[in-house]
Amino acid sequence: MTRFLATTAIATVLAGSAFAVELTVGAANVTGFIDPGRDHSNVGSQFYYNSFDTLVEKNYDKLQGEFRPGLATEWTLVEPTVMELKLRQGVTFHNGEAMTADDVVFSLNRMYQATFPPYQVRARDRLANFDKAEKIDDYTVRIHAKREEPLWETLLNLQQVMIIPEDYTKGLTGDPKVAENDDFEAFSLKPVGTGPYAITQLVPGETLVWERFDGFWGEKAPLDKVTVKHMPETASRITALKTGEADLVTNIAPDQLSLIESDPALKAAGSATALFHVMIMNANHPVLKDPRIRQAMSLAVDRDTLNEALWLGKAIVPASHTMEEFGELYMPELKTFEYNPEKAKQLLQEAGYKGEEIVYTSFPTYYTNGLLAAQAIVEMWKEVGINGKVNVVDKWNGGDADMMARNWSNPMYFADPFGSFGVMWAPKGPSESEGRFNTDAAYAEAWERFRFSKDVEARKAAYAELMERISQDPPVLPLYRPFESWAMNKNVNWAPKPGHIPYVLDFRAGSISFASN
Amino acid sequence: MLRHITRTLFKMVVTLFVIVTLVFFATRLSGDPIDYVVGQGITQEDRDLLTRYYGLDASIWEQYVRFLGSFIDGQFGLSFVERRPVAEIVAERIWPSLQLLLSGVSLTILVAVPLGILAAIHRSNWIGSTVMTIAFVGYAVPNFVLAIFMVLVFAFTLNWLPVVGNSTPWHFIMPTITLAGALIAALTRFTRNAMLDVLSQDFMRTARAKGLSEAVVILKHGFSNASITILSVLGLQIAGLAAAGNVVVEAIFAWPGIGDLLVNAAILRDFPVLQFAVLAVAFAVIIVNGLIDIAYAYADPRIRLGRA
Numbered sequence: 001m002t003r004f005l006a007t008t009a010i011a012t013v014l015a016g017s018a019f020a021v022e023l024t025v026g027a028a029n030v031t032g033f034i035d036p037g038r039d040h041s042n043v044g045s046q047f048y049y050n051s052f053d054t055l056v057e058k059n060y061d062k063l064q065g066e067f068r069p070g071l072a073t074e075w076t077l078v079e080p081t082v083m084e085l086k087l088r089q090g091v092t093f094h095n096g097e098a099m100t101a102d103d104v105v106f107s108l109n110r111m112y113q114a115t116f117p118p119y120q121v122r123a124r125d126r127l128a129n130f131d132k133a134e135k136i137d138d139y140t141v142r143i144h145a146k147r148e149e150p151l152w153e154t155l156l157n158l159q160q161v162m163i164i165p166e167d168y169t170k171g172l173t174g175d176p177k178v179a180e181n182d183d184f185e186a187f188s189l190k191p192v193g194t195g196p197y198a199i200t201q202l203v204p205g206e207t208l209v210w211e212r213f214d215g216f217w218g219e220k221a222p223l224d225k226v227t228v229k230h231m232p233e234t235a236s237r238i239t240a241l242k243t244g245e246a247d248l249v250t251n252i253a254p255d256q257l258s259l260i261e262s263d264p265a266l267k268a269a270g271s272a273t274a275l276f277h278v279m280i281m282n283a284n285h286p287v288l289k290d291p292r293i294r295q296a297m298s299l300a301v302d303r304d305t306l307n308e309a310l311w312l313g314k315a316i317v318p319a320s321h322t323m324e325e326f327g328e329l330y331m332p333e334l335k336t337f338e339y340n341p342e343k344a345k346q347l348l349q350e351a352g353y354k355g356e357e358i359v360y361t362s363f364p365t366y367y368t369n370g371l372l373a374a375q376a377i378v379e380m381w382k383e384v385g386i387n388g389k390v391n392v393v394d395k396w397n398g399g400d401a402d403m404m405a406r407n408w409s410n411p412m413y414f415a416d417p418f419g420s421f422g423v424m425w426a427p428k429g430p431s432e433s434e435g436r437f438n439t440d441a442a443y444a445e446a447w448e449r450f451r452f453s454k455d456v457e458a459r460k461a462a463y464a465e466l467m468e469r470i471s472q473d474p475p476v477l478p479l480y481r482p483f484e485s486w487a488m489n490k491n492v493n494w495a496p497k498p499g500h501i502p503y504v505l506d507f508r509a510g511s512i513s514f515a516s517n
Numbered sequence: 518m519l520r521h522i523t524r525t526l527f528k529m530v531v532t533l534f535v536i537v538t539l540v541f542f543a544t545r546l547s548g549d550p551i552d553y554v555v556g557q558g559i560t561q562e563d564r565d566l567l568t569r570y571y572g573l574d575a576s577i578w579e580q581y582v583r584f585l586g587s588f589i590d591g592q593f594g595l596s597f598v599e600r601r602p603v604a605e606i607v608a609e610r611i612w613p614s615l616q617l618l619l620s621g622v623s624l625t626i627l628v629a630v631p632l633g634i635l636a637a638i639h640r641s642n643w644i645g646s647t648v649m650t651i652a653f654v655g656y657a658v659p660n661f662v663l664a665i666f667m668v669l670v671f672a673f674t675l676n677w678l679p680v681v682g683n684s685t686p687w688h689f690i691m692p693t694i695t696l697a698g699a700l701i702a703a704l705t706r707f708t709r710n711a712m713l714d715v716l717s718q719d720f721m722r723t724a725r726a727k728g729l730s731e732a733v734v735i736l737k738h739g740f741s742n743a744s745i746t747i748l749s750v751l752g753l754q755i756a757g758l759a760a761a762g763n764v765v766v767e768a769i770f771a772w773p774g775i776g777d778l779l780v781n782a783a784i785l786r787d788f789p790v791l792q793f794a795v796l797a798v799a800f801a802v803i804i805v806n807g808l809i810d811i812a813y814a815y816a817d818p819r820i821r822l823g824r825a
Contacts, residue, residue: 032598032781032787121555188600189599189600203773207773229682230773232771236680239680239681240680240681242676394547396553398557424558434558
């Protein structure tokens with residue numbers, strides 16, 4: 001049991017004594033592997049930022065992107081599609097190797113020119129516009145895009161293009177001069193980065209240990225050691241916090257918050273996560289082919305009531321598929337989705353809906369409140385005359401032709417509508433590919449303008465067009481941004497930073513401190 | 518005796534084979550691992566790519582044969598998530614589960630057998646009825662209720678016991694009691710009934726008539742005859758305990774064992790791990806049952822001496 005928070009010890013620790021500052025985190029989920037390139041899960045995203053760096057950093061204290069030097073100290077567009085980056089000198093990987101242009105080129109090209117299937121998947125959905133990276137000298141690299149790229153910084157700040165060491169990775173298995181699939185697989189169990197904490201132990205799914213990396217190029221890590229332990233049961237996580245077995249615990253549902261708040265030794269920090277819980281509807285199901293029926297299914301849902309009842313009003317109900325994190329691309333003025341039961345009834349009548357059963361499939365537990373929301377939605381449908389039924393299955397059926405409606409989530413993989421709506425609803429993207437969403441030439445054309453226009457206003461106009469299409473022929477209804485909380489000992493000062501993607505456990509300097517009471 | 522052991526071993530192998538086959542096909546019905554290992558919502562092109570990469574493009578029979586083949590090299594295949602041999606992953610997790618199982622079974626025997634004997638001897642007075650009432654209640658309370666109740670009282674409120682992990686002996690107390698709870702209740706009742714059967718036998722009267730002390734009569738003549746029934750019940754009960762009990766207990770107490778691994782593997786559809794974890798549990802159950810079978814033979818001279 002790591003009980004570091006003897007209150008009196010804290011002041012001493014901060015005064016720079018020899019006491020080790022250790023933190024134990026009780027996590028609902030611990031990742032099975034650590035590879036920033038292939039991972040885009042909510043479980044994994046917790047673990048990368050402490051141990052890995054991107055070329056372009058961001059001020060994560062701010063909700064909206066303010067980019068700043070990371071492993072690259074400056075970057076300039078030398079041609080319309082070529083970015084030249086000067087690399088930071090004196091950067092060392094956790095294994096002691098110095099970082100040079102070779103490592104950067106290797107890390108980028110493992111994604112841009114991916115041959116390892118899990119990388120290929122991630123490269124296609126967000127990095128498709130990048131051709132290659134090349135070394136100019138030991139501390140200069142150039143990145144070639146296929147087309148002019150309006151999102152350079154955003155896409156160089158991605159978890160997927162965090163920098164890993166070339167020689168170390170290639171040397172893990174087989175031929176030490178060649179990057180084989182098995183090298184990347186081996187890396188994911190013995191990860192090495194340049195961040196302020198080295199991962200010194202990884203028992204997949206069970207334990208992850210970070211220790212301060214003294215060779216870190218930036219401000220040194222405030223904690224000597226962090227142990228993240230898998231504690232799947234919420235009641236046990238909260239109890240572990242009370243018994244001192246954990247100092248910080250993850251994934252506290254809103255209805256558990258009162259337990260934390262009523263205890264003077266504990267506190268909670270939370271935020272409306274940058275991801276939408278959504279309801280998807282199959283545009284190609286025979287019963288739902290008429291868009292008016294799907295519009296009615298969407299208009300019937302009183303999302304504010306869901307928020308009040310399930311999230312104590314702490315979730316955020318969006319007017320469109322948009323988030324404040326998108327900065328200039330945040331478009332709350334779009335009213336893509338609304339609650340209008342009268343209109344729903346009218347549309348059902350116009351569409352000649354005859355009471356066919358509409359099945360809403362829900363995972364039993366995967367999404368917090370997901371099943372409760374499903375039951376409530378079906379009741380709301382009933383109010384407007386939709387004959388709905390909840391089907392609880394622990395199996396993804398989003399690609400099944402007979403899927404009618406179900407719950408899903410649309411995370412913000414990076415702070416741009418391309419990183420949220422864009423990943424899931426692009427032409428030929430996952431949703432269309434699963435056969436439940438259709439696009440045409442006009443949609444694709446608007447998409448191109450949204451994705452590649454260099455002018456923000458042009459991007460916004462194109463996104464508004466896409467949202468109008470979604471509103472007229474809806475495949476999705478974003479329900480809300482769920483409110484996610486962490487609980488901790490009163491002496492720990494930590495909160496999720498607004499500039500991160502969801503769930504990042506950021507323990508870098510300036511992100512965590514301790515009250516001396 | 519040798520014939521009995523050989524027959525037991527043969528039964529064990531057949532049972533394992535049936536379980537292996539069932540588990541293999543049952544997991545295949547639970548969804549496409551690509552949706553869970555990689556995440557929901559990928560393009561068909563990517564799905565095809567990953568399906569090939571994870572070797573899921575082969576026909577189900579080919580996969581089955583490959584799966585059986587993985588027993589021969591002793592690696593039991595590669596985890597979809599971790600891409601390392603399943604044997605290595607399970608090896609990390611099996612010991613904590615076995616420790617818990619052993620401590621649970623030991624506690625059960627230490628508590629249930631004396632209680633059962635006591636209840637049999639005092640069958641017609643308040644001691645007997647008190648023991649049986651407790652056993653009845655214990656049997657009726659599901660283990661997750663008992664676990665959460667103990668967590669609430671001994672950790673959350675009183676802060677006497679740690680609640681997560683297995684790092685100190687203190688950590689064993691609540692998980693062991695949770696695991697043993699229902700089993701103690703069941704075994705107490707069986708011990709009592711078995712003892713009552715024996716106590717009414719003629720040879721007990723003979724033993725007393727010979728002038729033996731009551732303790733010798735009860736323990737040597739009574740219990741050693743009742744133990745055959747008790748052992749067979751214990752063997753059956755442990756099966757349920759190891760399979761279902763561990764999953765619940767390990768989730769609640771964040772015990773880093775097979776139960777926890779099994780749940781994760783099921784959620785992620787990590788078939789190779791799931792298959793082998795189920796198999797490992799089945800194997801443990803079969804081994805324990807086999808040992809009990811042999812102990813049963815040893816306890817029963819008719820079997821031991823081959824006169825059955």
